[in-house]
Amino acid sequence: MKSRIAFFVVVFILWLLLCMTFDWVHVVSGVVIACFISLVAGDMFVTRPYVLKNPFRYLWFMYYVPLFIWECLKANIDVAYRVIHPMRPIKPGIVKVKTRLKSETGLTFLANSITLTPGTMSVDLDEENGIIYIHWINVVSTDIDEATERIVSRFERVLAKIFE
Amino acid sequence: MIEIAGMACIAIGLLFDLLGCIGLVRMPDIYNRLQAATKCVTFGTCSIMFGTFLMVGFSSTGVKALLCIVFVALTAPVSAHALSRAAHKSGIKLWDKSVIDKYREDYPNE
Numbered sequence: 001m002k003s004r005i006a007f008f009v010v011v012f013i014l015w016l017l018l019c020m021t022f023d024w025v026h027v028v029s030g031v032v033i034a035c036f037i038s039l040v041a042g043d044m045f046v047t048r049p050y051v052l053k054n055p056f057r058y059l060w061f062m063y064y065v066p067l068f069i070w071e072c073l074k075a076n077i078d079v080a081y082r083v084i085h086p087m088r089p090i091k092p093g094i095v096k097v098k099t100r101l102k103s104e105t106g107l108t109f110l111a112n113s114i115t116l117t118p119g120t121m122s123v124d125l126d127e128e129n130g131i132i133y134i135h136w137i138n139v140v141s142t143d144i145d146e147a148t149e150r151i152v153s154r155f156e157r158v159l160a161k162i163f164e
Numbered sequence: 165m166i167e168i169a170g171m172a173c174i175a176i177g178l179l180f181d182l183l184g185c186i187g188l189v190r191m192p193d194i195y196n197r198l199q200a201a202t203k204c205v206t207f208g209t210c211s212i213m214f215g216t217f218l219m220v221g222f223s224s225t226g227v228k229a230l231l232c233i234v235f236v237a238l239t240a241p242v243s244a245h246a247l248s249r250a251a252h253k254s255g256i257k258l259w260d261k262s263v264i265d266k267y268r269e270d271y272p273n274e
Contacts, residue, residue: 017222017227018228020223020225020228025273028196031235032172045252072203072207075207076203079187079199079200079203079206080183080187082187083183083184083187083191084186088190088191088192090191090260092254092261093262093264093265094257094265095193095261096266096270097262112242114239115202115203115245116202116203116206116207116240116242117240119199120247121195121199122241122245123245123249123252124267133266133267133270135195135198136256137196139264142264142266
């Protein structure tokens, strides 16, 4: 029930932002639609509602967003350099890294962040052993620990505080 | 002033979109192509959206542009991940100058 209420609030706010008109027709239809969606799908998205209560998670999320945008910008300049360089300086390969995140949301965010950061793209995920397979456009090290240190650790630290 | 900032954001976004498309043509195999296409095009599109938001402000259009940034940033990596995984599972080889393929080593039958 708690997860349904949390999901209702999120869907309703999203609806209001999409409309941006606050007359009663839109608000009432928003309530109806959000009720329906959260009844049908509420327990699929928010599985641990107690996580939403901790304010420090939101603060860490505020810290994570600029970190992510900065890494994303670096990634773009890096890839753009490799694309327009006449010699095409790439050395691709698929490496393995370890992660200690367990929650589904945390793993999703980690995989998405890896995809949008310099030269790496997550290919597959082994949830039970905490292993991510990553396509690396410029393989620096094939060793699992060093690859983990270079690719995962800068996000994992913050994401563990937000989602675990 | 804010108009010029919005224009600059849109110009940067267009530039990165163009680079992503060039990368799509120049890179040797599907995985490298996805790298170029996902990163550059996601950032380029987000930048264009943000430029639009700067130009129109907190109106109905501007808020929709901001929401689009969130959704594009959340969904583009997922589609790239699904494409690369499907490509690997259906047996598309890496580029012949690739260094290593740990995924093939761990799942040799697929």
